[in-house]
Amino acid sequence: MTAIEVDRISRVYETRTGVLRRQKQRQEALGGVSLHVDRGETYGLLGPNGAGKTTLMKILITLLIPTSGTARILGHDVVKDVQFVRRTVGYVFGGDRGLYERLSAFDNLRYFAELYAVPPRQQRQRIDRLLEEVRLAEFRNERVQGFSRGMRQRLHIARGLLHDPAVIFLDEPSLGIDPVGARELRESIAALSAAGKTIFLTTHYMYEADELCDRISIIRKGTLVAEGTPSELKAKVTHGGLIEITTYGVPMAVIERMRAVRGVHSVVVQDREQAQVILVRADAHTDVPHAIMDHLAGVTVGSIVTRDPTLEDAYVELMAAT
Ligand SMILES: Nc1ncnc2c1ncn2[C@@H]1O[C@H](COP(=O)(O)OP(=O)(O)OP(=O)(O)O)[C@@H](O)[C@H]1O
Numbered sequence: 001m002t003a004i005e006v007d008r009i010s011r012v013y014e015t016r017t018g019v020l021r022r023q024k025q026r027q028e029a030l031g032g033v034s035l036h037v038d039r040g041e042t043y044g045l046l047g048p049n050g051a052g053k054t055t056l057m058k059i060l061i062t063l064l065i066p067t068s069g070t071a072r073i074l075g076h077d078v079v080k081d082v083q084f085v086r087r088t089v090g091y092v093f094g095g096d097r098g099l100y101e102r103l104s105a106f107d108n109l110r111y112f113a114e115l116y117a118v119p120p121r122q123q124r125q126r127i128d129r130l131l132e133e134v135r136l137a138e139f140r141n142e143r144v145q146g147f148s149r150g151m152r153q154r155l156h157i158a159r160g161l162l163h164d165p166a167v168i169f170l171d172e173p174s175l176g177i178d179p180v181g182a183r184e185l186r187e188s189i190a191a192l193s194a195a196g197k198t199i200f201l202t203t204h205y206m207y208e209a210d211e212l213c214d215r216i217s218i219i220r221k222g223t224l225v226a227e228g229t230p231s232e233l234k235a236k237v238t239h240g241g242l243i244e245i246t247t248y249g250v251p252m253a254v255i256e257r258m259r260a261v262r263g264v265h266s267v268v269v270q271d272r273e274q275a276q277v278i279l280v281r282a283d284a285h286t287d288v289p290h291a292i293m294d295h296l297a298g299v300t301v302g303s304i305v306t307r308d309p310t311l312e313d314a315y316v317e318l319m320a321a322t
Contacts (some may be wrong), residue, residue: 001074003167003198004037004060009069010222011055029055031222032069037215039074039166042189042199044213046206046315052222053202057169060200061091073167090165092156094175101145105136105155108144109162116163130158133195134188150174150181154188161192168192170201174208186211206312216311218318226318233314242309243280243289246302250276254295261291275302281313 011030016022029052037043045053058064060071062082070077076084100108109127118126131137134154144152153173160168173189174182182205189212193199203209209216210230217227226233250269255278258267263286268279282288289306 001039002036002072003039003041003074004035004043004200005070005072005075006033006035006056006060007070008032008034009056009059009066009071011052011059011064012067029222030059030066033219033222033224034069035217035224035227037198037200039198040193040196041214042193042201042212044209044216045200045202045219046204046209046216047202047219048319051219053219054171056219057091057171057200057202061089061169062086087163088165089167089169090160090163091169092153092160092171092173094153094172099144099152099155099159102143104141104143105131105147105158106140108155109158112159113162118162126162126164127158130161133161133191134158135184148178148181150177150185153177153181153185157185157188157192165197167198167200170199172202172204174203174205182208206310206315210311218315220319230311233318234309234311236314241282241284241306242313243282243292243304243306245278245280245292245296245304246272246275247278247296248275248300248302250278250296250299254299257295258292261288261295262286263288264292281309 009030010028010032013027013029015025015027017025033056045056047053055064059066060073060078062078062085065079072078073085073088078085100111103111106127109130110123113123113127131140134157136151136154136158139147139151144155147155170189174185177185186208189199201212213230215227215229216233217224219225226236228236255267255269258264258280263283265281270277270279280288280292
């Protein structure tokens, strides 16, 4: 069954600028986006700043009305059936505001449980279960003021789940969280997915999207430019593999000669401290590695690795191509 259906949604913001001569400005944040997310799927929306991710999410959680198009959550229209949708979705936006510093993790959740009208008899059990799910059970009675950003974000996720929503929206959940905290957060998100929740998330971290998402779409200037599983996206844009060569002092003439090799699509050089890392994208099943090695005769080479494209490689390429 489909959990989220988005059908040609567009959204235009109208703002006014100027003091004396007020001028209307139109900003099209979404220009006809369609997608669907199955029940139990974890779906990622990726795209640069200002692409329209938050706008779409706000429409889906009934905080914004679309200019045109329709969207449904578990078959219910987000404009016509606001009550159902609000009961069914939970959302967590990035950042750590909105918690009560001087209250414990448990008391914060109890406060929000009251606010969300969770029946009193269910509150304690549900809060304890959620603290367990987001791995904060051992900090249950500690004040939030001593929590790291990662812990706060996990507490936010627990808050967003208090009314037991079937569909969860996470807007940049790991924003500003250190690598260890981000890993713990990913584990919590994966646990929610394993528990059968449908998750729709935005992120700027490709690794996070790759690890968590069943499917991903990439949005740019309000339009979807690609959609698929992480492996489909990687395969779609990058034909063949990547050769990563670490060199010391490679002349530009050598790079130019590499670019001319048959089967090579692109050669990018990145400076990393003393070294230059050359990234060669080439057709698979060609003799490119040998040809490249020939050109590198006389150049000091640290390492050569052939690696599969990452989601980040695919993303960067898609952004460059559209
Ligand atoms: N309230 C608003 N009024 C006017 N324009 C807005 C408003 N909110 C967003 N926009 C514009 O709509 C476009 C999409 O914004 P949105 O916040 O949805 O992007 P985003 O993909 O979530 O970006 P980010 O990754 O930075 O969060 C941007 O050009 C933005 O400037």
